[in-house]
Amino acid sequence: MWLLLPALACGGAELNQARVADAQSSVRAAEAVGGNEQPKAALHLQLARDEIAEARRLANDGDGAGANMMLDRAKVDAELALQLARTEQEQQKARQAWQKIQELKQEQP
């Protein structure tokens, strides 16, 4: 009991490392599919990174609940960044496919 006191006294709170890792994993997944190159995805990626950092800061300040909420936000921002990047890729493929059809129609008499 006495051993816990110094920790509480300095205001620190334990951060759920599994949730941090989960959020970071989502950030890396979004980066891997080109999230940094797509403006809207890049915005949410940056938000996710900032939110992870904010979660750490809040945990350090002893606000465990706030830190967990930040991790929730980081997780959903990273997921959104990943999805936006994938959507953009798929739309790009669709545009290319229609472009090929146009080219084929031009080639045909």
Added chain:
Amino acid sequence: MKTSTLYLGASGLVLSCVACGASAPTPELMTARNVYSQARSSEAVLLNPKGVHEAEKALAIAEAAHKDDAGSATERNYAYIATRRSELAMAQASEALAHKEQQRAAADYQAGLQRDAQQKARESTQYAQQLNQTQQALQENNQELQQREQKVAELQAAADKAQQQLKQLEAVREEEGRLIISLSGVLFESGGDKLTSSSESRLDTVAQALAAYPDRSIVVEGHTDDRGSDATNQQLSQKRAESVRSYLQQRGVPPEQMRAVGRGESQPIASNDTAEGRANNRRVEVIVEPAPGERRTGAIAPSAAPQTQDETPGLPQGRSAQNVR
């Protein structure tokens, strides 16, 4: 059905909270309501109902937090998450749409390629058929040409041979571009115009030789000695010339190429005082006229215009002032 019920439930929740008006929602909650509403009216409802439901759950928690403790961190946090979940649901639906578009485009492209390939195959078949027909026509033309060349060569050889024979059998001479084949001796039965069997054989050789001159005019001239009246001789020579012409026609010489002329006794080539001379004067001459380009001036005098078979019979043929030598 279950999802629709949930949507309706969420809408009711939103309306009831607005109605209570206890305190103004946070900007995060207002944004969450707005974005969720967009998601509800987007294709995400059909394409990604699960994603919309996730947003709805987050919004419901935010609304509940707002009701319990307006402006709380929980309200703000779940409103934020609800906003993101709504955006996520729409982005997932957009990806699904894009994927469908891509598949449709790929199918269209394949169909286009197939049409293209079929069109090219049809064209290729047509070209091949045309080529085949052209080659066949060319081959037939070549065969026909070879046959014609062979036929020409055969005709030429036969004509050459016939000419050689003719030169051996008959008197052949050239005068001013005209080839004159003179057939004398016993050609006709006495006093008439019927050919003897031996003369037919001689005329066969003449007909073969004439095949070498398909583009020349041919004049068959009949001549007599001076025995008998002029009129009788004129008539006899005409008949005999026509008899020879008719026989040559039977042996393949085109009728339009020939004309028959009776000269009577007007053009003797020997004295009529001796039997031998008279025999020589009784003759038929087959004359091959020069080709138009080869005709020399005066080769055939206009005054010597012969009586043809088309001329009116009964006139004093061969006895006009022009025809008397």
